[in-house]
Amino acid sequence: MKLSKELTTAALAILVLTVVLGIAYPLAMTGISQVLFNTKANGSQIKQDGKVIGSQLIAKPFTIDTGKKDSDGNPITRPDPKYFQPRPSQTDYNAAASAFSNRGPNSEVARFFFRDALASYLDLERKYNPGLTAAKVPVDAVMTSGSGVDPDISKANALIQAHRVAAVRGIPLDRVDKLVAEHTDGRFLGVFGEPGVNVLELNMALDKTT
Numbered sequence: 001m002k003l004s005k006e007l008t009t010a011a012l013a014i015l016v017l018t019v020v021l022g023i024a025y026p027l028a029m030t031g032i033s034q035v036l037f038n039t040k041a042n043g044s045q046i047k048q049d050g051k052v053i054g055s056q057l058i059a060k061p062f063t064i065d066t067g068k069k070d071s072d073g074n075p076i077t078r079p080d081p082k083y084f085q086p087r088p089s090q091t092d093y094n095a096a097a098s099a100f101s102n103r104g105p106n107s108e109v110a111r112f113f114f115r116d117a118l119a120s121y122l123d124l125e126r127k128y129n130p131g132l133t134a135a136k137v138p139v140d141a142v143m144t145s146g147s148g149v150d151p152d153i154s155k156a157n158a159l160i161q162a163h164r165v166a167a168v169r170g171i172p173l174d175r176v177d178k179l180v181a182e183h184t185d186g187r188f189l190g191v192f193g194e195p196g197v198n199v200l201e202l203n204m205a206l207d208k209t210t
Contacts, residue, residue: 058149059200081165084197085124086199114142162180
C-alpha cells in the first residue's frame with residue numbers, strides 16, 4: 001500500500017470520527033437531554049419570580065450581613081435565624097471549587113474546625129432547644145460533605161433547627177415540622193443512602209407559608 005493511500009485513509013478516518021463523535025453525538029445527546037430532562041440538563045435550577053436563585057444540587061447559605069469586614073475586606077455575615085441552615089462547607093458553598101477538607105481523623109486542624117463548628121451550632125440552636133448537648137448534635141451539623149456543597153441536611157438536624165425557625169417567625173412548631181416532613185427525600189430505591197432535607201427548597205416553602 002502506498003504511503004499516500006495510507007495518509008488518505010487516516011485523514012478520512014479522523015474526519016469521519018470527528019464529525020460523528022465530536023459533533024453529531026454531542027449534539028444528539030444535548031438535544032435528547034434538553035427535550036427529555038430539561039431541568040436536570042440545565043443544572044436543576046430553582047427559580048423565583050423568573051429569576052434563578054439557586055440549584056437543587058448546590059447548598060446555599062442564608063445569612064445576614066453584619067456590616068463589618070474581615071482583615072481581607074470581605075463582609076462578615078452571620079446565619080439568618082429565620083431560615084434553616086445548610087451543613088458547613090469547605091468551599092464556602094462555591095460550586096466552582098467543590099472539594100472536601102481532606103483532614104484526617106488525627107488532624108489537629110480538624111479538631112479545631114469541628115470544635116468551632118459545634119460551638120457555633122450550639123450557640124445558634126441551644127436557646128430554642130433547652131437541653132441540647134454536643135452529644136445530641138447530628139454529625140452533618142458539624143462536618144462538611146464530600147463535595148462541600150451538599151444541599152441536604154439530615155432530618156434530625158432539620159428538626160432541631162425547626163424550633164428556632166418557628167420561634168423566630170412566630171409560627172406553630174408543628175407547621176414547621178410538617179414542612180420538614182414534606183421536603184424530606186427518602187433513601188434512593190428505598191435502600192441506599194439516608195433521608196435528607198433540601199434546605200433551599202424547604203426555606204422557599206417556608207417563605208410561602210409565612
